[in-house]
Amino acid sequence: MGLALTELTVSHFRSHKLARLSLDGRPVAIHGPNGAGKTNILEAVSLFSPGRGMRRASAAEMTRRPEGLGWKLSGLLRAQGQNFEVETWSEGGAARQVRIDGKAASQIDLGKLARIVWLIPSMDRLWIEGAEGRRRFLDRIALSFDPSHAESSLTYEKAMRERNRLLKDQVRDAHWYTALEGHMAETGHRINTARLASLDHLRAAQEQAETAFPSAELELVQTEGTMPDTVDDLREALHESRFRDLAAGRTLVGPHRSDLYGVFAAKGVPAKDCSTGEQKALLVSLILSNARALAGMVGAPPIVLLDEVAAHLDAARRAALYDEICALGAQAWMTGTGPELFAELGERAQTLVVTDGEAGSVVRA
Numbered sequence: 001m002g003l004a005l006t007e008l009t010v011s012h013f014r015s016h017k018l019a020r021l022s023l024d025g026r027p028v029a030i031h032g033p034n035g036a037g038k039t040n041i042l043e044a045v046s047l048f049s050p051g052r053g054m055r056r057a058s059a060a061e062m063t064r065r066p067e068g069l070g071w072k073l074s075g076l077l078r079a080q081g082q083n084f085e086v087e088t089w090s091e092g093g094a095a096r097q098v099r100i101d102g103k104a105a106s107q108i109d110l111g112k113l114a115r116i117v118w119l120i121p122s123m124d125r126l127w128i129e130g131a132e133g134r135r136r137f138l139d140r141i142a143l144s145f146d147p148s149h150a151e152s153s154l155t156y157e158k159a160m161r162e163r164n165r166l167l168k169d170q171v172r173d174a175h176w177y178t179a180l181e182g183h184m185a186e187t188g189h190r191i192n193t194a195r196l197a198s199l200d201h202l203r204a205a206q207e208q209a210e211t212a213f214p215s216a217e218l219e220l221v222q223t224e225g226t227m228p229d230t231v232d233d234l235r236e237a238l239h240e241s242r243f244r245d246l247a248a249g250r251t252l253v254g255p256h257r258s259d260l261y262g263v264f265a266a267k268g269v270p271a272k273d274c275s276t277g278e279q280k281a282l283l284v285s286l287i288l289s290n291a292r293a294l295a296g297m298v299g300a301p302p303i304v305l306l307d308e309v310a311a312h313l314d315a316a317r318r319a320a321l322y323d324e325i326c327a328l329g330a331q332a333w334m335t336g337t338g339p340e341l342f343a344e345l346g347e348r349a350q351t352l353v354v355t356d357g358e359a360g361s362v363v364r365a
């Protein structure tokens, strides 16, 4: 068995008061009516990777109402041929903490053990909406390849926020800028390199795989100007941009101005102009490529979370998705409103049924 959660306890987390799940490593098909608490389980699993989880919610938002005292997720993770006891929790809305085998650990430590990727309904408009969503999508992929990408992003954003504050306040003291630009150049360059490397991994995985899903041609572009390709050039560009940035009241150069451009390869059509179904198929294709590339890199496929994906695929594509997930050997957690959406999986998956009970969500095998 590759990477998998074999036990999961969800406590005081969103609609779940207490859910104890035993998993056997097969894909997990979760069905139940709307609002029952299916996505909440996937969100819980996503919190075993660095960051705010798949809904980007605050720790306080995820605390079960009305109690509001905090939440806890614990599990047994099968990774690298061993079992790890993993825990993450938040008390009273405070920043979440992590423990591995009873010892305090960082989110990045956990991310190195539990590679987790996801596809969620809000990504359906990925190619149509703003560049920020596409950068975030690519950054999640980069983070799955290298969990320390999360740290680079946080450090860069913190320094940029500081610099933007100086720009807004029209501070002209060069010393302040020089120090911040040094940090931004180093972390910004690391972010850009990780994004480009991620695209290379995806391209290689797309080329090597036999898949029923369309491939995407992907390119990292700048919304304006160019992205300097060395630390020194980025530092220089930030320095040179100071007057322009003072006028704009924000930083105009750097990896926060990058965008992911995608083309439906077989037709040569930009992803944003493809049909809804084609856009979904492209996303599935990218997540499968991400999973394949990770399997090649770390020796095991990631845990894959697919929220409401089955319902949006026709029967042939759905069957192909299940075949590809099973061939990869990934523990995929999938949600849908009814069992018929998982019929093609048969015994290859484990089924959980979630219903809305008086004391919150109820999960049964």
Ligand SMILES: Nc1ncnc2c1ncn2[C@@H]1O[C@H](COP(=O)(O)OP(=O)(O)OP(=O)(O)O)[C@@H](O)[C@H]1O
Residues within 6 Å of the ligand: 013, 014, 015, 016, 032, 033, 034, 035, 036, 037, 038, 039, 040, 041, 061, 062, 063, 064, 065, 066, 335, 337, 354
């Ligand atoms: N902090 C919270 N405390 C208690 N309940 C919450 C909290 N956050 C969300 N919920 C409840 O969780 C439910 C939604 O759960 P979830 O999104 O998992 O549903 P779902 O089964 O995936 O539904 P759908 O099929 O409609 O997507 C809603 O009833 C919502 O009110």
